[in-house]
Amino acid sequence: MIFIFFISMLFFHWFFSYGVNILSIGPDIIFIYVFWANYYFSPCLSLTFSFFCGIYADFYYTLPFGTHALAFSLMSFIINSVRKNIEIDSFLPRIVNFTISNYSIVFFLIFLNFIMTQSFGFDFRLMVQPILNIIFFELFNKLFLFVFKRRIDYVRI
Amino acid sequence: MERDKFFKFLFYLYLFLSLSFLILKIDPLINNVRIFVSYLFDPSFSVGTINKFKDINYKIRSLLETEMNNIKLQEENRTLKARLMDFERLEKENLELKEILDVKKRVGYQGKFSKVISTNPRKPYSFIYIDKGKNDGIELYNPVVSYLNKEWVLIGRITEVYDDYSKVILITNSNFSFIADSGKSRGLLTGDFSNSLNYRYIDGEVKLGDEVFTSKASMTFPPFIKIGKIADVAFNPDPSLIYAKVSVFNIKDVDLVYVINFKPYKDTEQEI
Numbered sequence: 001m002i003f004i005f006f007i008s009m010l011f012f013h014w015f016f017s018y019g020v021n022i023l024s025i026g027p028d029i030i031f032i033y034v035f036w037a038n039y040y041f042s043p044c045l046s047l048t049f050s051f052f053c054g055i056y057a058d059f060y061y062t063l064p065f066g067t068h069a070l071a072f073s074l075m076s077f078i079i080n081s082v083r084k085n086i087e088i089d090s091f092l093p094r095i096v097n098f099t100i101s102n103y104s105i106v107f108f109l110i111f112l113n114f115i116m117t118q119s120f121g122f123d124f125r126l127m128v129q130p131i132l133n134i135i136f137f138e139l140f141n142k143l144f145l146f147v148f149k150r151r152i153d154y155v156r157i
Numbered sequence: 158m159e160r161d162k163f164f165k166f167l168f169y170l171y172l173f174l175s176l177s178f179l180i181l182k183i184d185p186l187i188n189n190v191r192i193f194v195s196y197l198f199d200p201s202f203s204v205g206t207i208n209k210f211k212d213i214n215y216k217i218r219s220l221l222e223t224e225m226n227n228i229k230l231q232e233e234n235r236t237l238k239a240r241l242m243d244f245e246r247l248e249k250e251n252l253e254l255k256e257i258l259d260v261k262k263r264v265g266y267q268g269k270f271s272k273v274i275s276t277n278p279r280k281p282y283s284f285i286y287i288d289k290g291k292n293d294g295i296e297l298y299n300p301v302v303s304y305l306n307k308e309w310v311l312i313g314r315i316t317e318v319y320d321d322y323s324k325v326i327l328i329t330n331s332n333f334s335f336i337a338d339s340g341k342s343r344g345l346l347t348g349d350f351s352n353s354l355n356y357r358y359i360d361g362e363v364k365l366g367d368e369v370f371t372s373k374a375s376m377t378f379p380p381f382i383k384i385g386k387i388a389d390v391a392f393n394p395d396p397s398l399i400y401a402k403v404s405v406f407n408i409k410d411v412d413l414v415y416v417i418n419f420k421p422y423k424d425t426e427q428e429i
Contacts, residue, residue: 044164065182069171077168
């Protein structure tokens with residue numbers, strides 16, 4: 001199932017990266033998938049999924065190879081460590097949690113890229129993208145909850 | 158508990174892998190993969206994108222064909238470069254020959270060009286053999302000159318003629334002597350198997366740097382052909398004992414010679 005989930009991520013990422021464009025910004029489908037997987041899959045599975053999503057993102061983006069893999073693995077570890085105490089079923093906590101995570105990842109990637117390449121690749125679009133991501137996350141959340149209905153009862157804590 | 162341990166193990170493993178990727182800096186390799194994949198899929202969204210998957214076979218084949226063509230072209234490039242080097246050599250040789258032909262018009266003597274085919278390794282300044290003989294119109298005692306340093310200089314004369322080749326005794330041979338003139342002197346030149354001649358029995362004044370030519374008084378060679386320059390003068394109170402050294406050609410430079418169609422007044426007067 002996780003493999004199909006991964007393939008669907010590849011498809012949507014490919015589709016939205018080039019198809020949907022607002023101010024030349026597209027939603028970060030990879031992050032949406034990783035964030036969702038870390039709340040609704042078991043810890044080991046979600047960590048593995050995050051790592052391989054990171055590898056894929058490293059292939060896709062031009063940041064130093066390993067940057068996304070590291071960022072997503074760390075994010076997965078942190079989320080899995082604290083997710084018992086965070087509730088994302090309600091709309092507002094979910095939005096706040098998602099936004100904070102997304103901006104954290106963006107700043108972490110910028111910081112890591114600066115360390116590795118000594119170039120400060122800041123773009124204002126990176127600041128706007130999380131807002132677009134929220135909208136798409138809500139859409140995907142509905143879709144995933146529908147598809148993974150049965151499993152939610154099993155994996156949710 | 159077990160799950161927690163495994164989860165931590167996985168986390169450390171992925172952390173280690175991610176950091177290894179970052180530290181090892183494998184981006185050049187990844188870039189190649191990116192280029193290859195993007196070449197295969199051309200991942201730009203358009204209506205026709207799906208159809209592009211059909212071209213993967215064709216693109217892989219064209220990639221391989223390009224590589225093979227590249228190898229072929231590199232080989233061809235190497236061959237052409239080698240030929241070009243040969244052309245450059247031929248061009249240089251051609252220019253030299255053209256220059257010689259231009260100069261030949263200024264020699265004033267009829268004759269034949271010939272290549273040196275052999276020298277005496279033990280005594281290089283004694284004899285040489287040239288690739289023209291009786292069949293080419295070469296005759297005994299014909300003077301032989303060569304174009305060195307942009308001027309014609311005397312080399313020797315034909316001493317034996319065969320059908321297709323001839324032997325040339327060089328003026329530097331110790332068995333060879335003839336009369337020569339400098340600006341204000343006349344004397345006898347004799348060889349000593351080196352690139353200098355002994356200028357003896359000097360009548361007149363000699364000084365360093367004077368050019369030495371064949372003499373009008375000589376029946377061996379036509380007059381006014383350059384021989385060399387006075388390189389050293391040994392003064393003596395007795396004028397008859399003054400002698401000078403005349404530096405002449407270097408045998409290593411003598412490759413192409415010109416045999417002048419000149420017959421001495423009497424063949425037998427000059428003994429070799």
